[in-house]
Amino acid sequence: MIKKHHALVAIAALSSFSAPAAARTVEVPYNAVEEAKKDTYAYDIIEGLTTEIGPRQGGTEAEQRARDWAIAKLDSLDLYKVREERFEMPTWVRGEEKAWVISPFQMPMAITALGNSASTGEIPMEGEVVYFPTYDTLVAADTSQVAGKIVFVDHQMKRTQDGSSYGQFGRARFIGPNVAAKKGAKAIIIRSIGTDNHRNPHTGNTNFEPGVTPIPSGAISNPDADNLVRQVKLTVTKKPLMVKLLLTPKNLGQQTSGNVIAEVTGTNPSLPPIIIACHLDSWDLATGAFDDASGCGIITAAARHVKSQKWPKRTIRILWAGAEEVGIWGGKAYAKAYKDQPHALAMESDFGADRIWRVDFKLPDSAKALADKIAADLAPLGIVRGKDPASGGADVGAIIEAQGLGIIDLQQDGTRYFDLHHTPDDTLDKIDLEQLRQNVVAWTIVLDHVANYEGELKP
């Protein structure tokens, strides 16, 4: 079952004295890392998904078209056991979305509904705004301040290379609407969880606890939030600040989503597989180049380069997860479907296409030499070794938790990630080909090591 690929390379005899120049053809063994440096697979996947499919929200017909496309693409790459594994999940879809300041001044705002937002109905909802500079001040507020009002949560997210600010700033979106609803707010608008200054608000899921009735919940763009803050300050002693909202999303009930899976089959079936993941679905506002066509391109290209060199000892299973954005349904479905099959190690790419700057490990002590070797091989790419244990990504979270897997995180530079995240601006032109290839090279190095490592990978 071992296959070898060879590239025919023409090497010109370079001599200023030889005329005519002689050319000879030699056979050079395929070298996965060298080929990864010239990779075209990753960009090809990103270009295809963004051009031929476009937005592909979990549970929609567009996501089904994306799965059909994915299967054809993975087949065309000579990967094995390419398959779709469907599941059902509750599906929320966007409707109209408009917003206006109506007092003390009158002007429109750029708004987008958060996933799981309630509808205002077709007649716009008007209300007085109650301002909270941060999520924490909303939490601390008395119900009497909030009841019957439209909550506005401010607090502009700041850039971090590692994306670590998302957790703290993101609470306004993740659970702010639930907090506001429990305090009796009639609706909530939040400043977008994003670092840009464009009029493209950032969507994303929010979640209401069981028993809490969802309220209309939207994010306004950073420039609109800046403007609203100025109006809050101007209206301290004047007329109340009033806004009008039209958000008409709908719940479609249970719809079909699915994972697409492919494999590079290992030569030693007794070794548990490595699972590598991205997510195929995107938010509906953009074509999802950064989030997460890139991840699918990177992991697939790397696995393909490893396979082309020689079949590895361990199986590499490639998971293009469905319905990640709207509740990590694909990752959970995978963990359930494969709960009886032991896995060894999990990796994920879901943070754009900019360069990898850090590697983190979570491996057993017995694999110290492996980790050291990987770190040494990544160092020439400018990648530093982190101090904290790897934690994985959303789509492999459930299988990691169920089986206690080894993890390696190739951390991408997130400096500009939250300029684009969940906005209409997440499009193909944002891909930097040089940085994308650095990702593919790093992934190829790591996969080549771990898929040919026969020792224990679970910590």
Place this chain on the structure above:
Amino acid sequence: MIKKHHALVAIAALSSFSAPAAARTVEVPYNAVEEAKKDTYAYDIIEGLTTEIGPRQGGTEAEQRARDWAIAKLDSLDLYKVREERFEMPTWVRGEEKAWVISPFQMPMAITALGNSASTGEIPMEGEVVYFPTYDTLVAADTSQVAGKIVFVDHQMKRTQDGSSYGQFGRARFIGPNVAAKKGAKAIIIRSIGTDNHRNPHTGNTNFEPGVTPIPSGAISNPDADNLVRQVKLTVTKKPLMVKLLLTPKNLGQQTSGNVIAEVTGTNPSLPPIIIACHLDSWDLATGAFDDASGCGIITAAARHVKSQKWPKRTIRILWAGAEEVGIWGGKAYAKAYKDQPHALAMESDFGADRIWRVDFKLPDSAKALADKIAADLAPLGIVRGKDPASGGADVGAIIEAQGLGIIDLQQDGTRYFDLHHTPDDTLDKIDLEQLRQNVVAWTIVLDHVANYEGELKP
């Protein structure tokens, strides 16, 4: 009528030996240029217009609110003869705007209608796309290629510091729809006339010749145009490229617009005035910080600083023109209203708020020493002297043409201007305060010279 303003400046006695530090208060004569370096008037005007008025399209109720605001603001700045001069003009307003690719792939596009576009009606229009890489290829096309089709004109605008690329690339918008309509196209979409890569298409007026029936005309964002071009290439040998458009703008007929005018009155009534202009209206998609609240802030702040030093010999008339974007109606109305009053010199600020990098003159030979002195005084600000004659701006175009005025152009750096121009992104956060102040300083220097110059200014 001469007034002098003095600033009280506290100068701390700086000595490491004196304890306690003594402070003494001295009276320093008002220096217009030094005050301009600390200017707050310009930003205050921009902040006010964008925060308290927002979008203010010519002919709409929002523009009337802007005029009311402008009059109060100019009065509060102790300017003279503050007044509104209304006129009537035909008014077109935006409706719904949506677009989709429907074959060979299916996905939405970000589109905005061009001013004077026809409506598709409430039922979206579908059609096959005929692709033109440039405006010139559309002009050269045979009617048989275009008739019954939806024209798509590509050709991405490139950045220039002086904005000179606008004329050539802009033809696709200015007259592309007219050309397409005359060849029988059912609609036209153009790549936005812009240099950014955001999903915010650039609007702007288009014009149809008398006798040509307007067609639905829209601009798609650069990322959407990129995508459509990729689809054109993919579909060369496959299914036709089809799009669906929903554009429902309306013509409201004659509506009221108006100019707002104020003056710094000169001490010598026999000297013809200097007219300085900006435009008060904006496009409807944004709050118009760059286009052109900035211009109104800059010219007004500079005139105010000149007045505070001492009343100049010549009157400086400040024109905040109405309805510029939609047909330069305010500038034309001004020229008509003041046709019998001789003017001396015209200047305009309508190219954002970034630094002035060049000064151009159109003055009589007799004013050579004046021009040399102005150029010398501007040089420390990094401003170079241009070789070509000044040409003025849109709002002063009609009065210049009617009276053959002298002109001085303070050319602003337009490198990022067409990232924002006519998009939803033209908002207050884009203002760079340091560059804005450099504009005010340069304008103050120039106005101080020309308003105190008693010689001939007309070439």
